[in-house]
Amino acid sequence: MQNTKAHVSKATIKRIPLYYRAVVQLQQEGVARIRSDRLSEIIHIPSATIRRDFSSFGELGKSGYGYSIATLVEEFGQLLDVDSSESIILVGVGGLGRALLMNNFRRNPDLNIVMAFDADPTKVNTRIGGIPVYPFATLAAHMNPNIHTAILAVPSASQTGVIGTLEAFGINAIMTFAPQPVACAPQTTIRYIDLTSELQSLLYTAHQKAKAR
Amino acid sequence: MQNTKAHVSKATIKRIPLYYRAVVQLQQEGVARIRSDRLSEIIHIPSATIRRDFSSFGELGKSGYGYSIATLVEEFGQLLDVDSSESIILVGVGGLGRALLMNNFRRNPDLNIVMAFDADPTKVNTRIGGIPVYPFATLAAHMNPNIHTAILAVPSASQTGVIGTLEAFGINAIMTFAPQPVACAPQTTIRYIDLTSELQSLLYTAHQKAKAR
DNA sequence: CTGACATTGTGAACGCTTACACAGAATTCA
DNA sequence: TGAATTCTGTGTAAGCGTTCACAATGTCAG
Numbered sequence: 120m121q122n123t124k125a126h127v128s129k130a131t132i133k134r135i136p137l138y139y140r141a142v143v144q145l146q147q148e149g150v151a152r153i154r155s156d157r158l159s160e161i162i163h164i165p166s167a168t169i170r171r172d173f174s175s176f177g178e179l180g181k182s183g184y185g186y187s188i189a190t191l192v193e194e195f196g197q198l199l200d201v202d203s204s205e206s207i208i209l210v211g212v213g214g215l216g217r218a219l220l221m222n223n224f225r226r227n228p229d230l231n232i233v234m235a236f237d238a239d240p241t242k243v244n245t246r247i248g249g250i251p252v253y254p255f256a257t258l259a260a261h262m263n264p265n266i267h268t269a270i271l272a273v274p275s276a277s278q279t280g281v282i283g284t285l286e287a288f289g290i291n292a293i294m295t296f297a298p299q300p301v302a303c304a305p306q307t308t309i310r311y312i313d314l315t316s317e318l319q320s321l322l323y324t325a326h327q328k329a330k331a332r
Numbered sequence: 333m334q335n336t337k338a339h340v341s342k343a344t345i346k347r348i349p350l351y352y353r354a355v356v357q358l359q360q361e362g363v364a365r366i367r368s369d370r371l372s373e374i375i376h377i378p379s380a381t382i383r384r385d386f387s388s389f390g391e392l393g394k395s396g397y398g399y400s401i402a403t404l405v406e407e408f409g410q411l412l413d414v415d416s417s418e419s420i421i422l423v424g425v426g427g428l429g430r431a432l433l434m435n436n437f438r439r440n441p442d443l444n445i446v447m448a449f450d451a452d453p454t455k456v457n458t459r460i461g462g463i464p465v466y467p468f469a470t471l472a473a474h475m476n477p478n479i480h481t482a483i484l485a486v487p488s489a490s491q492t493g494v495i496g497t498l499e500a501f502g503i504n505a506i507m508t509f510a511p512q513p514v515a516c517a518p519q520t521t522i523r524y525i526d527l528t529s530e531l532q533s534l535l536y537t538a539h540q541k542a543k544a545r
Numbered sequence: 546c547t548g549a550c551a552t553t554g555t556g557a558a559c560g561c562t563t564a565c566a567c568a569g570a571a572t573t574c575a
Numbered sequence: 576t577g578a579a580t581t582c583t584g585t586g587t588a589a590g591c592g593t594t595c596a597c598a599a600t601g602t603c604a605g
Contacts (some may be wrong), residue, residue, distance in 0.1 A: 218427030
């Protein structure tokens with residue numbers, strides 16, 4: 120009952136993609152329904168958390184039955200807006216940028232890197248993984264108002280400047296691999312992927328565990 | 333006073349690498365001391381959080397003065413064990429694996445990928461970024477008991493099997509880019525880097541923000 | 546249709562993390 | 576030296592997220 124517009128917590132938002140991936144997988148396997156405790160075994164998230172998360176999007180399940188896979192795919196697909204394809208630009212075509220271009224989220228047809236930019240003249244005016252690479256200076260000429268998302272794989276030192284430029288051209292969602300913290304406009308959302316930090320904190324945790332025995 | 337052995341929370345652990353990076357940077361700039369509110373501006377973490385975190389490692393600061401950079405570098409360096417160099421293996425030399433080899437955490441001399449493995453015969457018995465690449469089948473021959481850490485950049489489907497093998501050879505810390513959840517041994521610590529999920533939840537958040545105006 | 550059963554959705558308790566706000570400790574400067 | 580100032584470390588409270596546990600609801604077999 121009720122649940123017209125529950126608040127969706129940040130923690131829940133981070134799990135939506137996991138839920139979506141799992142239910143799509145199940146659908147492909149021909150599964151028609153799933154219980155929260157069974158799903159829990161698959162994605163290693165406690166069943167109570169799953170039910171609480173799901174309930175924040177409405178009454179998706181049925182008592183004594185579980186959840187219909189079709190309903191879940193539909194619901195999470197809508198939440199993630201998978202029907203409207205997202206055009207993404209990549210800035211920085213070093214080793215990592217190249218890897219992202221080659222891969223280009225192939226598993227998710229709605230996520231598309233449509234072009235890339237780099238300041239290095241030797242790397243531009245070519246194609247990598249079928250995606251054109253342009254000089255960063257020509258950003259203005261290639262940008263269009265439907266693009267709001269950028270992935271950054273540039274050196275930390277360049278990052279602040281690049282982000283300022285991107286914001287000026289309408290980018291408001293940025294995923295970056297440079298850990299340099301940036302003060303950005305309030306309408307911009309930034310996600311930092313800090314591989315070194317992740318590795319270091321992983322090692323710290325692992326060492327502590329080893330010491331404890 | 334007191335504070336002989338405070339508990340270090342998970343949230344704090346994740347921030348240690350950020351603190352370490354910042355204080356090393358400050359040291360290189362010749363800064364000798366720092367206040368929590370100044371550090372807060374640099375790394376965008378509230379000063380109260382910084383003080384609480386720091387205090388969980390002992391009384392690092394001095395009232396009316398702040399923290400000595402040298403003390404912090406020393407303390408966090410010790411926590412992260414930067415003096416004893418960590419030997420890491422990489423499994424999976426696709427685009428991403430290659431990028432990691434080329435980069436090899438160059439900024440952190442204590443983090444070293446020392447060799448790589450791949451099942452694809454066309455990719456092995458060569459060097460990338462100076463690091464040798466061996467057939468995965470020869471893991472046993474190349475492993476040594478000082479190696480406890482692996483980075484995985486293999487397809488999701490291969491992951492479970494690979495992790496089982498790695499655990500058998502003494503690996504207990506794993507950072508992986510395949511989102512496939514794995515049930516692993518209790519002494520193993522796994523960190524998942526799920527770029528697609530990160531991007532999707534970033535987009536969800538950005539879209540919500542855009543809708544709200 | 547009925548009763549036995551299965552499973553959700555959620556109130557309430559809990560634990561972890563952040564944020565506030567200030568006493569007290571140490572510094573700094575005259 | 577002493578007074579004014581600075582800034583930490585932490586008690587306390589608030590906020591967030593997870594987990595428990597079960598009433599309510601709906602399923603399903605006969």
